Amino acid sequence: QGGESDPLNSRRSSSCIAAPSTPVLPAPSPAASLGSVQLQQAPVPAARLLCVIVIATMRNLGKRGCLEAAAGITLNKTLEIRQLDVCDEAPWQCYSACPYLAVNNAGVGMIGPIECQTIEEMKGVMETNFFGVVRMIKEVLPDMKRRRSGHIVVISSVMGLQGIMFNDIYTASKFAVEGFCESLVIQALKFNIFVSLIEPGPVVTEFETKVYEDAENADYSTTDPETADMFTNLYLKNSKAIFSSLGQTPNDIAEVKDSQPPFRHQTNAVYTPMTALKHADPTGALMTDTFYKMRFSGHVPTEPDTNPIWLHFIGCPLHKLYPKEQGEGEMKRQWLLVGGRGCT
Numbered sequence: 001q002g003g004e005s006d007p008l009n010s011r012r013s014s015s016c017i018a019a020p021s022t023p024v025l026p027a028p029s030p031a032a033s034l035g036s037v038q039l040q041q042a043p044v045p046a047a048r049l050l051c052v053i054v055i056a057t058m059r060n061l062g063k064r065g066c067l068e069a070a071a072g073i074t075l076n077k078t079l080e081i082r083q084l085d086v087c088d089e090a091p092w093q094c095y096s097a098c099p100y101l102a103v104n105n106a107g108v109g110m111i112g113p114i115e116c117q118t119i120e121e122m123k124g125v126m127e128t129n130f131f132g133v134v135r136m137i138k139e140v141l142p143d144m145k146r147r148r149s150g151h152i153v154v155i156s157s158v159m160g161l162q163g164i165m166f167n168d169i170y171t172a173s174k175f176a177v178e179g180f181c182e183s184l185v186i187q188a189l190k191f192n193i194f195v196s197l198i199e200p201g202p203v204v205t206e207f208e209t210k211v212y213e214d215a216e217n218a219d220y221s222t223t224d225p226e227t228a229d230m231f232t233n234l235y236l237k238n239s240k241a242i243f244s245s246l247g248q249t250p251n252d253i254a255e256v257k258d259s260q261p262p263f264r265h266q267t268n269a270v271y272t273p274m275t276a277l278k279h280a281d282p283t284g285a286l287m288t289d290t291f292y293k294m295r296f297s298g299h300v301p302t303e304p305d306t307n308p309i310w311l312h313f314i315g316c317p318l319h320k321l322y323p324k325e326q327g328e329g330e331m332k333r334q335w336l337l338v339g340g341r342g343c344t
Helices: 046-051 065-074 119-147 168-190 206-216 225-246 250-254 269-280 285-296 324-333
Strands: 009-012 015-019 053-058 079-083 101-104 107-109 150-155 193-199 264-266
Touching: 065 079, 101 119, 107 119, 107 168, 107 206, 119 150, 119 168, 119 193, 150 168, 168 193, 206 225, 264 269, 269 285
Parallel strands: 053 079, 101 150, 150 193, 193 264
Antiparallel strands: 009 107, 015 053, 015 101
16 A cells, blocks of 8 residues: 655555465565565465465555566465455455465655644554554454464554654554454364554565655644754664664565464564663663663764664664663563663
8 A cells, every 4th residue: 555645644555365275475565565575475285375365455556567577476376456445434345365475565654753743644653553453454464263263463663562753643553453463362273363563663665655745745844843853863873773773674575484484573673672671670760771872871872883773863872871880770670681682
């Protein structure tokens, strides 16, 4: 679901469906996102290959050219491209068979001070990122239950686990998706239906590029000068460095090939220690103190550091927040190990 965009607000491609009985994870569309990944197919016995049909959907069929080129000889044979908008009340009307695999990839990005965002824009983010997922799952779940098999894949985000400053509404939409799927997965397993949340960090695509380009040219006169300066000169400038040093490619995200993947899959292990901070200290003090120091303490390296634990938009490793002894003691006290080794 791609193409149009608004200031501070860009859309990402929609969904793909594999039917009737073989898992296939292709590109959902060519437009501005993970949809540019190379088509990939799980190993399938030759006798069953003819049964595999992939429906790749997108909101704007005028942008299907790149996907058609990538599809090659599979186009209109085992891969079909159809129009779908997850914001429609009954989006899944383009195929009558029960899908084995449904990949939810539709997304809207929004960054910036909330004073500069309208309630209608915020509702638009929730409409696509959250209710779009809910609509698609409502459409495919009954048939999967009747067949007692299926797999629902949702492209979430590391921001569904950890809030990031100036991503307030986008983060809220991803938290909603995570909570919805976490509640649904137990029921689904009773019917032999797998639910998988794919949680990337920064991914270098046209989707993200467009979001940041719109943000650089937006008007921030409706917020106070300090906040506007914080966003434009702190967040936006450092985001570019983070994307260039830590950003993954769409193909990296597509490399999820487990036959029974876990409920949550973080594609970028660099972010695992940061998302674990809130679990290490249920009061939230460790998380808020750490992130505040990362943003405002002035401990910002001028060159990329060898320590892989970086803040999403600052790039300050945890070991620079405290003196070595104090830092290690604090993290171990909270059941964390600094230095990128993850959690104990």
